Amino acid sequence: MASRARKTSRSIRRGRALLVAPLLAATIGGGIAMSQPASAAGRPDAHRFLSAVVPCESGGNPRVVNEIGAGGLFQFLPSTWRGVGGQGLPQNASVAEQWKRAHILYAQQGTSPWYASKSCWGPKL
Template sequence: MRATTTPALSTRLRGAAAGAAAATLALTLVPSSAVAQETSRDAVAVRLKVADQPPVDVATVPRAWPGELLETQGVPVDGNDLVDVVRDGREVSGPRKRLRQGDVVRLTDVVKERKSKRERVRAGTVEVPTTKLKPGRRKVVREGRPGVRKVVAVKTFHNGEPVKYRVVKRKVVKDPRPRRVLVGRQAYAVTGADGLNWGALANCESGGNPRAVNPAGYYGLYQFDLGTWRSVGGSGIPTNASAGEQTYRAKLLYKQRGRSPWPNCGRLL
């Protein structure tokens, strides 16, 4: 029952009273002070409050259900509407909702509107530490892009006033792409290997060139082969890593095997 489309209650009640004149259970619309005089001994007086309309006093048979009263009065009710019975200032429920003298039947017009909207999803930023940049230097390697999320919500109105907003569904329809930033850092320290002469070793192995490549399959400052490079956590090809990264991996290798990976130049460490 929508309050905005329902005719005035007084009009509905006059029509209902005219059609029920011959019925023994007819309901009578009367002033509050005259209910007891106009109703039979078998009837009880109740107050009917429909949505935002003024309350009226009506008569009905004892122990009638509130829905029966509303139907007799020609008041439409749908599955969303709320029908409450108030007795002595308190709402009653269950079998106690059968009407008694002095009860208040209160109909709340409930309308539920389902709406959908689209929201931006924040792209965010991903920071990637790297030794390819000087410590503290930052480099954006990919710009971010926000995503899109569809939100479905139900808004509930009581007698035309909003009382509740409930989100029933959220779905990302376009994934966000985070901004990717490289952040320079120092190569990690390796206990027991930091005080050695890595510059001398690099000059001996590669002439100090981090991009040096030996046709036999050795790369970078310390002439790693790919298997050895990966065994100490390196990825890709050593010559693509910074000099600091290559030195860090060489220190890890030294911790594992000492000078043996560099049989000719290892004596310079």
């Protein structure tokens, strides 16, 4: 019985994360429109892809920092964050700013910055 409760709880958390991330981005980021370069052919839709990345990278927590110093929803390293125009640290930025910088990084590099979390987004996209 405890196993079923854990499984149900895990499913609820995953479902919430999958629902909250796109909703939050749509509400806050609203009209972030990024055109993809020609080399982006065959890439998943940016917003759909990034929505799948969030639960795996940060569990939906925009303030989380991992053991190597990557932080925020998309687990930006500080150098990568600065490379896409971010100021300060990603975990201290607004959710809208984190989404904006993630869209920029995706437009530049596609899925490669999030390859370590491919088990979360790969089969779905």
